[in-house]
Amino acid sequence: MTAAFRSLLLRHETILGVLLVVALVILAFQSDRFFTADNLLNQGRLMAEVGLVALAMTFVIVTGGIDLSVGSILGLVAILLGVFWQNLGIPLPIAMGLGILVGGVAGLVNGLIITRFGVPPLIATLATLALYRGLAEGISQARSVRGYPEWFFTLGQGEFAGVPVQLWIFALLALVAAIILGLSTFGRATYAIGSNAVASRFSGLSVDRSLLLIYTASGLVAGLAAVIFVSRVSTTRSDMGTGLELDVITAVVLGGTSIFGGRGTIIGTLLGLVLMQALKNGLALAGVKGDGTIVVIGAVLIGTVPSAISFVRMQTVDQKGGPDLRAVSKVKIRM
């Protein structure tokens, strides 16, 4: 099964890679500004925040969960960063650390609600989506914070060795995430939980502890993304990150991570992410307005899941001479 699994994963990513190359070639022919180093690096800059959150979201979705609150955590941390620094007079570096910490706590709260009370992740994070955004709005009272010192902007606007600073951070964390998910015991446990949480529990895996760690990590990276976001746009507003969860989930699902849990890779997520950003940028350069690209992304999101599922079906039928009931029965209607 594992070998079949791996070949399946490889194939999804191969298909995605080919798709990406085709998209890039078409987009390059559409506009001569697309394939310039400037444009590509700038796109990387824009992609980093969604990308950071998508790394943790891959873990979350591989466990069969979902985290809808990441956009709200981003907004809350952004507001708190401003409040800590400007209203409470905490030095900015410490305020940044505290902000990211609050993101982690917010993620931990999600994890506690999910593991201690058995609330489905979809509902738990839908509730905290409202709660965290509400806290951001309540704390900020619609005031924005500006006037950050110059050095703070290097994080979001600066470059290191010709590449945007946040891309370095993203690349580093992507590498770490890929190693943890692909090569470590923790990563194997993550897949096991997503395939069958009850069986994992009976096999001695500490399911709750893993989930707590994963949801906390999701909050932490959302906090980090918030700090980078504020540094990039040089201001703080309470509506920052609204709808971020949609972009993140789209990238992850597009990257071949099953929304039912149990399969998915960081490389797939990276491919999904790049494909999505290339589509956005390419369409924008080709003259499609920003809102038109949301439509395309929505259509792509809806389109990938059924094709991925029929792909799984084909595979299982091929190998066993009959449908694998376990694979098919996982494909339930309800979430």
Next chain:
Amino acid sequence: MSNIALPRRRPHYLARLFEAYGQEIVVLAALVVLFIIVGLYNPRFLSDTNLTSIFSGNAYIAVAAIGMAMVIISGHIDVSVGSLIGVLATIAGTLAVSGYPVWIAWTVPVVAGIVINTLLGALIAYMRVPSIVASLGMLSILKGGLISATGGTWITGMPPEFFIAQARLFGIPAPVYFMIVLTIITAVWMRYSATGRSLYAVGGNPEAARASGLNPERTCVFVFALHGFFAAIAALLFATQLQVIQSTVPPNLELTVITAAVIGGVSILGGTGTVIGSTLAAILFACIGSALIFLNVSAYWLRAVLGLLILATVLADMARRRRSLIP
């Protein structure tokens, strides 16, 4: 239910009432307590004008929550309803402004709502796309389509007979009638008709429902079609309550609608809940929003209060389930 001969001791009437409508009673009690406290603090809260504006201004949320309650009871979710309401309201307004008869401006959005959500339902039932993914995709398609079509402008200059939501009968605004009548009809239908009860069966356990001869796929498509109908009515009430139609619907409207359904006692795991509860919860929210203003609390805290409420309700629901499931 009542004509089935129940075995052995029949619990007290009140106990049975509480068993069947526990959450609804809790929401109603919360509503009454809110009225008493805020009314004592600031009697103007209970004034005619304020109550009328609370009820008629938020009736569309309650109507949308009826459809959402049905969707969640049958085991799905729809996060695209806010954008759908925006799209349908814009269609209604555009038709009215372009000189079509008012009845066309009213019926086309209803048909469009049913068609769009039937497609969504079919996608979920037959293509097996999980409802959260399908409706997330639908959300961005509708929202992006709406903004690129209208450019975010407001629609004004509809003919005066277009505004059904501003009509009054016996001094009570029309949206209140819509809310009450639709809630009662749906509640009765879901409790007493075979089709209505099949929603609970499919939501509670789709495989068991299939084994008992129901068709979960068809039920899913049907429920989403109905949900589209209620969203369309909500869109009409929303479009006709003010002189302008903003193409940006209240942000996170879908969240408010889902919250109303969940707090009203619709278990997010499917299979239980009533639309009476969702309507009461929608009223409760509207009252909380208004009460914050009368209590001199900044309205910016509203969403945090709602978030806490959802969380508390969901946790209570889980605790109750756990108690009843563990032998």
